[in-house]
Amino acid sequence: MLAAMPHSSAPPPPPEPAVRRDRGDACPGSLRLHTADDGALARVRIPAGVLTVPQARALLDVALRLGDGALHLTSRGNVQLRGLAQDHGQELAVVLVDAGLLPSVRHERARNVVASPLCGLDGRGTADVQGWARGLDALLCACEAAAGLSGRFLFALDDGRCDVAGLGADVTLIASPGDGALLCTGGAPEMLAVPAEHAARSALLAAETFLSAARDAGTGAWRVAELPGGAAAFVRAVAGRLAAAGIPAAARYRAEPLPSGTGPAPGTVTAPDGRAALSVEAPLGLITSAQWRLLTDTALHDGGGELRLTPWRGVVLPGLGPDTADARLAGLSTAGLITGPGSPWHGVGACIGRPGCAKSLADVRADAALAPGTGRGLPVYWSGCARRCGHPHGDRVDVVATAAGYEVSVRGERLHDTMNDPSEFAATVAEARTTPLTQ
Template sequence: MLAAMLPSAIPPPVPGDASARDRGDACPGTLRLHRADDGALARVRVPGGVLTVAQADALQEAAGRLGDGELHLTSRGNVQLRGLGPDCGGELARLLGDSGLLPSARHERARNIVASPLSGLDGRGERDIRGWLLALDRLLCDSDAAAGLSGRFLFALDDGRGDVDALGADVTLLARGDDHALLRIGAAKGAVLIPGAQAPQAALSAAETFLEEAADSGAWRVADLPGDADSLLGTVVGRLRQAGLDTTVTAGPARPQGSGAPALGVVSGPPDEAALSVGLPLGRVSTAQWQTLTATARHQGSGELRLTPWRGVVVPGVGQRQAADLLDALCAVGLIGGPYSPWTGVGACIGRPGCGRSLADVRAEATAALGAVGALPVYWSGCERRCGHPRGEWVDVVATPDGHRISLTRDGERHGPVDVPGGSRALAAAVATARR
């Protein structure tokens, strides 16, 4: 078993792995912990955000026994464990390995796959992409070359509704109604139409081609390549045709704008069946909240949880008649179950005291500034790095040495920055005004 083969300490870089390059990839994983001010940090990749309840239990056990007791969701639907002891690497690896969360030690940081969280649940989309997800994860773990992907490289599997397509992944598969898929490469203007059955293999081929193109440049993502994404797309098309795939180059649809996050609340599905979509305040979940989620999935749902790239959780397969009461129970433990919660649209990085670079405890500040629901989302950052910030249009609040700077971010550009000196009342009022 994998866990039995793992060492008791954090292993050195695997030869040929992304971490062995000259400019080290600092992205943490499960086997490579990051040293933060509040202890060690592990990032557990959860492809497509899909967890069985047994895996969810293993994460909770790891957080409670080895960390700070909370689970922290990332903007890629992964899970971070914080406050870990410096020597817990072996125990953590065995615990998560036994639950199936570490199918390949060499590939654990490369399994960055986001997927449409409501695919197959609400009747929207062009296809259920679960088959693509399982196939791509298996192909990744079987590929020696794919072990060289950095922890930053991202795959997106979109069922056709455009939600995760909007995230700007390095390799995106977008379902089409005629059992085909569009393959996107970074920000390339073109796309490739391919048969749906061959889509996971095409996505892996695109990633392996990227690695070859990046070998001399040290690029971690498609956007880092010296040439543009369209040049890489042309090379990928040539490789796919050499492999016998039926490909058609097309302009492709415009990439969606906005967050793409699923609506919070009860999601209607097939007759007598529904899903529950909830948000996590500031992306973190306590033991009691996680136990309520897993108990709902185990006893009332299909036995799985789906973590979203918008720091939410979907519980599939609940009864339509019980759905409203089950949602109320989730909201009763502090989860966000609809658009009218003051937490709706509010996000923040870890801030102080967890991050040594942060200039403020932005989570406490975001909590103190809660008020009426704003028209725009707001994200609080403790420094200029803005770790985990959303995409689309949002209010950007950044801590500065003298207070905070508030601006509107749209299409990657910041507009109308306003400096607000220290003081919670003035800050809360300025944020509320910006969110209108």
Template structure:
């Protein structure tokens, strides 16, 4: 099984000789099915009007679909080579490009159920909005890579384990702030949390410049330039933010909200749905955008719709199910993910989406499964307890926790995948 990025060794620092090539809304990526645009949506927070603009862009300029990413962002595919200016104008009018020079660095994941359920936790969506404002207003922040990630967790531990470079975990007195790989963090007041996250990112940029390696992420810094929690605390103090050092206990990788109706406070409710293979038609997208005028995209390729009542939510569930979205926890599509595969990706060796669709009900099992068109395993789940299928010229390599990797031909794939998904991981996996 592949190891999560956070498990990589720091003994051999990554030497970067160029900036990252991560796509954005203005820097389009050339794929085999046309150009790709990735629109950053901090915290996944999206209002209905902006969501409808994205649907219009998908229809007018792309292939009529929107893809959800593992960071709660949205992608448009099948774009024409000359549509960049028109796309930028559409996104700008919708408020989705508040700072064009910073558009690729607005990578913020947040607990999607924050403030919506009855858990009584901090609503970190306010932190998301403030952190995004601070990032866009700080010229130096434009030096962050398109891969640098902020994780804002409301205390339930769902996004704190998603390999953030800078993490805020709400709870106790304010929030605990730490950087990737740290065993200690700094406890800061809630009112200071977004600004503290920006200070931590600035510390990383200074360390990366001093290292001379052009590191894209905190984990790529060489050991002699690793971030120090004491220095971070002093930098925070210099910015007028008081804090104390505390031990960090990083939560295990959390799961996204279960599909279905979510009870809120009083008579309020929300809906949670998952998009099969993280892909939505513009029609499905418009349906979700029109329910309450607000959406939250999740890092688990789902959508949460806030601002509903029990009556409106229950009525919408049937409509969403009829539109092909996952609305119940036992839907087999909930546990299946895949990369783009053929024909969209030139490196892929198989049409993994079609293969996954053909076996979603024929190869059941408790373990989730991820289909990869090549050994890069793009978009694979976090953690290790999943079944890993990697396309080869001769079939699929299948591996699962506690099982040796095996090669299965297309004709044997259903049986092999069913057996692998039935594996019981050991407690350490």
């Protein structure tokens, strides 16, 4: 659990320089397609990662009919469809609307909400943040101003285990004992304790405060950390907005940074009532049509009828009977999904690389396959260029392609320059994943 102390226990940090943006963000959505070398790309927002079986099947249908036939999971628990033709946008939109995946055309890129994927499944959380997510999504879609949020603005709803709290969200709610929530903004140490019944509304009001502050500053900020004036000033503005709405909010201060949480370990998760959930990961975030069909069939016939996508490019299937869980997990393993921490693909991620991205300098996915790991140590992310698209938050090994080869670094510290011999990949990356981190 996250310990909180009075706001006055430590001085606020100095303000960071404001960022000035001269354009809107270019994040793709379900309606705003991005042109890549392998065709158009659509990003479908899945608030809290929750999909019903019919919704999951609708995504598979459009992937097969209009795209490359695969589902690509993102580090925000969303789904990308690749290989689309530019004239497929209208047909895609119709399918998504019919499936309930596009409740508001104007807000489709603003629905960036991650939540603790094991909430309610293992007895560890202190609040039903899935309920908060449903409430927040409804409030977002009903708020005209919220349509102005950038596609990069992120909400994180943590059930108290601090798994998604450290993902660098702009607005974070952390469940606290005693039917409360801690509202954090932009990773600032200042927090506001609010009643749990007002959690979703408080998160929306914080986002509205950001929009007002960004408009007043005239800097075109996309995210909270880009606002001028520092974190403390923004928290005070949020507190004022909450007070005006009649929501009690008490100032708190956290002495430690929000932890860089980890996702659920692949395998079987046992619930207090004896039922089970299956946690699996997709190698490099890509799920084939056969794998997706197996997941949806398992959710429908053996599970609770839903799939939960995680910010760690995984899928949780809740509600399985203990007598079927092991057999279903074995079947998912046979299908090529990651079902245990010992998989060489556990903790390994990569951008799309060549040939899908024109900016990439290497076929990072093929090269990552030359460096199988053991599933232990720091996560590793392969990037085709210095933009590091889709990289995970927190400590990791970065393997970045340059014109001369790969550079390997941990927490910004360069460990290896211009690695370009495939025989070096496995040993170098394995060594980097076990490198001790200095504080």
